[in-house]
Amino acid sequence: MSEKLLEIKNVSKSFHIGGMLSKKKIDAVNDINLEIEGVKPVILSVVGESGCGKSTLCKMILRLHDFDQGDIRLLGNSYKDHKGYDPFRFRLEVQPIFQNPYESFSMRKTVDTYLFNTALRLKISKNYKEAENLIDEILKSVGMSLEVVRGKYPTQFSGGELQRVSIARALITRPKLIIADEPVAAIDASMKMNIVNLFKELKDKYQVSFIYVTHDLSTAYYVSDYIAALYRGCLIEYGPAKEIMDNPAHPYTQLLMNAVPRVGEKWDKEFTMPDTEDKEYAITYCKFAPRCPYALEECRKRRPDIKCSADGRKTLCFYPLNSEV
Amino acid sequence: MIKIEHLSTSYSTINGPVHVINDVDFEIYDNEIFGIAGESGCGKTTLLKALYDIVEFPLVVDSGKLVLSGEKDGKGFSYETGSIRKTWWNNISYVPQAAQSVLNPIVPLKKQFLDSIPKADKKKETKEQILKRIADYLKELNLSPDLLNAYPFQLSGGMRQRVIIALATFMSPKVVLADEPTTALDVVVQRGILMMLMRLQKQLRNTMVIVSHDMGVHYQVTDRMGIMYSGSMVELGKTEDIFERPIHPYTEMLVGALPRVGDKSQKTGIPGRPPALTNPPEGCRFAPRCPKATKECKKTVPLFRQVEPGRYAACHLIP
Numbered sequence: 112m113s114e115k116l117l118e119i120k121n122v123s124k125s126f127h128i129g130g131m132l133s134k135k136k137i138d139a140v141n142d143i144n145l146e147i148e149g150v151k152p153v154i155l156s157v158v159g160e161s162g163c164g165k166s167t168l169c170k171m172i173l174r175l176h177d178f179d180q181g182d183i184r185l186l187g188n189s190y191k192d193h194k195g196y197d198p199f200r201f202r203l204e205v206q207p208i209f210q211n212p213y214e215s216f217s218m219r220k221t222v223d224t225y226l227f228n229t230a231l232r233l234k235i236s237k238n239y240k241e242a243e244n245l246i247d248e249i250l251k252s253v254g255m256s257l258e259v260v261r262g263k264y265p266t267q268f269s270g271g272e273l274q275r276v277s278i279a280r281a282l283i284t285r286p287k288l289i290i291a292d293e294p295v296a297a298i299d300a301s302m303k304m305n306i307v308n309l310f311k312e313l314k315d316k317y318q319v320s321f322i323y324v325t326h327d328l329s330t331a332y333y334v335s336d337y338i339a340a341l342y343r344g345c346l347i348e349y350g351p352a353k354e355i356m357d358n359p360a361h362p363y364t365q366l367l368m369n370a371v372p373r374v375g376e377k378w379d380k381e382f383t384m385p386d387t388e389d390k391e392y393a394i395t396y397c398k399f400a401p402r403c404p405y406a407l408e409e410c411r412k413r414r415p416d417i418k419c420s421a422d423g424r425k426t427l428c429f430y431p432l433n434s435e436v
Numbered sequence: 437m438i439k440i441e442h443l444s445t446s447y448s449t450i451n452g453p454v455h456v457i458n459d460v461d462f463e464i465y466d467n468e469i470f471g472i473a474g475e476s477g478c479g480k481t482t483l484l485k486a487l488y489d490i491v492e493f494p495l496v497v498d499s500g501k502l503v504l505s506g507e508k509d510g511k512g513f514s515y516e517t518g519s520i521r522k523t524w525w526n527n528i529s530y531v532p533q534a535a536q537s538v539l540n541p542i543v544p545l546k547k548q549f550l551d552s553i554p555k556a557d558k559k560k561e562t563k564e565q566i567l568k569r570i571a572d573y574l575k576e577l578n579l580s581p582d583l584l585n586a587y588p589f590q591l592s593g594g595m596r597q598r599v600i601i602a603l604a605t606f607m608s609p610k611v612v613l614a615d616e617p618t619t620a621l622d623v624v625v626q627r628g629i630l631m632m633l634m635r636l637q638k639q640l641r642n643t644m645v646i647v648s649h650d651m652g653v654h655y656q657v658t659d660r661m662g663i664m665y666s667g668s669m670v671e672l673g674k675t676e677d678i679f680e681r682p683i684h685p686y687t688e689m690l691v692g693a694l695p696r697v698g699d700k701s702q703k704t705g706i707p708g709r710p711p712a713l714t715n716p717p718e719g720c721r722f723a724p725r726c727p728k729a730t731k732e733c734k735k736t737v738p739l740f741r742q743v744e745p746g747r748y749a750a751c752h753l754i755p
Contacts (some may be wrong), residue, residue: 161593162620268475269709299475300649304693326622329652333695333703354679356697370627374679374694378631404553 114187116149116287116320122181124167139167140350142181144417149186149287152314154321156335156352158328158367164344165324168291172322173207181210202233206281211291212273216265222276223344226250245283252316253279253309257328271302278309282317289351292324307334328371332356340364343398346417350424355390360424360431362403397429405430438464438487438611438643443500445486448493454713456482458668459500461740462748466506466610469637469644471658471675473651473690475710479496479667480647481533484615487645488530489520506610525552529604531614536596539588545599546570546584554604570606577602577632594625598632605636612636613642618653630657651694655679663687666711666721669740673747683749685726720752728753 124140127133141164142229147155151233157165170176172183174190183190185204190196209215216222226246227239236242247257253275265273274294281289293312295303306329312319331338335352348361359365369380397403400410407430415429426433446453464470467557474480482495491497497517505514508527514524524530532538539548549570550563556567559683571581579598588596597617604612617633618626634657637644646657654661654675662672663686671684680690689706708725711717717724723733732752740750 157489160624238539272709299710300651301690301693301706302709303705304695304703304708308702308704309693328623329695329697333700334696353700367623368697370696372623372630372650372656373697374652374655375696376692378627378656385519 114149115146115184116186117147118143118182118184119143119145120182122168122171124171124176124178129308135279138344140164140171140178143168143341143344143346145346145349147288147320149320150374152318152320153336154310154314154323154334155337155339156331157294157322157339157341158326158331160326160343160367162343163341165341166187167344168341169207169290169322169324172288173205173290176200180200193348199233203284204283204286205233205288205290207287208274208277208281208289208291208294211297212268212270213265213297215277216273218265221259221262221264222268222273223263226260226276226283229280232388233284236387246279249279249282252278252313253282254322255279262417269302270298271306274298274302274306275309278306282313283318284383285317286319288320288322288354290322290324293326294320294329295325295327296325303330310334328356329373334365340367345427346425347397347399347427348425350422354422354424358433360426360433361421361428362405362432363399363401366402397427405432437466438645439503441500441503442635443486443502444498445482445491446496447482448496449714453496453498455498455716456495456667456713457486458671459740460669461500462662462669462672464611464643464645465660466643467497467641469634469646469657471654471661472603472645472664473645473649473654473661474664475649477666477710477713478664480664481615482651483648483664484613484645485531485598486517488524488528488613489517489698491517503606504611508610513525523608524556525604525609527609528613529609530554530609531600531604531612531617533615534620535600535615535617536593536620536644539587539596542587546585548588549603550605553607557607574602577636591644594621594629594687597621597625597629601629601632601636605640605665608640609642611645613645613647613649616647616649618648618650625654635655636676651679651690663690667713668721669748670722670749670751671749673744673749677698677747683743683747683754684722684751685728685753686722 113418122140122143122351125136125138128137147153171178193264227242230242230245236245250256250260250341255275260276269326295306298306311334313319323335338352338355339346340348342363348355348364356368359368396412397410397415400406409429415427418426440460440462443457445457446455472480501517503516504520513527574581574583579602586731618629637692660674661675661678662669665686671687679691680689682691693705695703707723711721719732719735720738723729738750738752740748743749743754
């Protein structure tokens with residue numbers, strides 16, 4: 112198959128804020144280009160601070176939001192092609208995992224009803240017996256089993272266990288792409304690594320790619336093959352995870368990396384806090400310039416273009432830190 | 437100094453008491469940042485509630501007590517469980533969990549600041565003088581004094597959190613308790629807030645107690661830390677020592693499982709799950725998950741004792 116798994120082309124989305132008559136708009140996602148090749152399964156981490164458009168991007172890939180401009184293609188099918196859109200097929204290919212597992216399952220339903228409904232309604236299994244076998248097999252691959260899960264309510268599980276079940280639910284359809292929006296943010300430290308390891312394992316076992324959205328950079332470093340850093344709706348850096356995080360090219364990525372509470376290396380320098388304000392979304396020059404320690408005059412005049420370097424890295428900056436000035 | 441003497445608390449439920457803190461006994465010194473780490477449901481927040489003396493039904497103190505003592509403005513003070521309430525804001529203050537939502541969204545910050553000042557202090561100065569002092573204090577913390585006229589709903593989460601910290605430290609209390617001060621905030625804001633707390637502690641030379649489940653935060657911020665597991669303290673010591681040479685198997689696994697930037701080697705989490713507090717296992721509560729557990733561990737509860745000078749742990753395996 113020559114088609115790419117996911118192509119995001121110049122996608123923009125803006126939200127209307129303020130009262131009904133206000134004309135204020137913020138660009139939640141601004142002209143983003145991203146691609147996932149479908150040849151080998153990969154884990155792509157999307158990182159950035161709150162309000163950078165991570166979740167909006169996810170929701171657009173899941174078709175929960177429309178976009179204003181650009182196009183998204185999944186396995187060659189354009190999202191704009193409403194006639195050819197088959198919700199059944201779409202749900203087989205893309206599946207979500209959400210942040211808080213206690214909120215993604217209803218407290219009044221047993222957890223296994225979700226699993227059976229996914230298997231039977233999306234017509235993956237022909238009958239109940241078949242569904243049972245399939246679910247048990249998938250639950251075992253995430254370290255649970257149908258025996259343990261059957262008849263239990265979400266409150267009877269710990270956060271880590273429930274998140275495993277929601278991963279299993281997503282896997283039932285054998286998707287090509289799983290979108291995990293902050294999957295470990297609500298999980299305890301002792302369980303976090305188990306879940307993250309699971310992603311690595313499942314990637315190879317089920318040949319599924321992950322988009323891992325997080326602001327926890329240490330797990331992103333651990334798990335991902337590629338990283339995309341967003342800032343105020345713009346993709347500011349993209350490339351192989353290890354290179355980007357060891358040697359960030361954009362000043363913002365550098366700032367993010369410095370802010371990680373690392374073990375083994377104490378913070379020393381003073382630190383300026385960002386002032387999140389909606390006017391920053393409307394800046395017409397480089398959006399990071401007001402906070403950038405290296406900003407020059409040019410940065411305050413116009414917007415930089417994406418620069419691609421030979422090793423597949425993209426940077427949205429006039430003066431990337433890795434190049435000699 | 438806060439002295440916690442064999443404190444046990446429980447929550448009363450229909451099915452009988454649930455023991456959440458079991459015989460916790462340690463001291464928090466003056467002029468230090470003390471961290472409490474542990475996973476959810478291990479009793480971190482309950483311990484902090486006991487420290488701040490918000491002991492309200494269904495939370496009950498079964499045995500033991502807390503003594504808060506120290507010196508402020510040349511006068512010594514000492515309060516015990518039951519009377520700590522009298523010195524709220526003045527000598528001890530509390531930054532609760534999800535602090536962003538504790539401010540009343542429709543009352544201007546100015547009024548919320550004034551409300552937190554004890555009556556005795558209010559009589560000494562006029563309202564304008566106090567407001568001036570508050571504005572100066574905000575400036576010192578790199579916050580804009582214009583904030584005083586704003587309503588909390590106009591501020592972002594990180595900004596609200598900083599305002600709460602300013603509010604909690606305005607009376608320069610001797611003890612500041614912070615429960616998960618940076619959850620739900622992203623790393624950049626998190627760093628800003630933690631640096632602000634550290635700077636404040638240096639300036640006020642007081643005691644800060646920070647509860648967090650993020651071990652990275654503890655490493656960066658705290659001087660000494662205690663690790664809790666299922667309602668008991670399992671290890672306590674200098675933060676650096678704990679990260680370098682963890683003694684308790686739980687701490688060892690917790691530190692070993694930390695993902696680090698710059699390290700892609702395979703890490704494993706801790707298998708199993710924390711025990712339900714309604715029906716805890718006999719003996720050491722970590723035994724069912726502990727790879728080194730012996731028969732003794734499953735029978736008797738290990739004592740929390742001094743292992744080395746300044747280093748405490750509760751484990752049978754330590755000689």
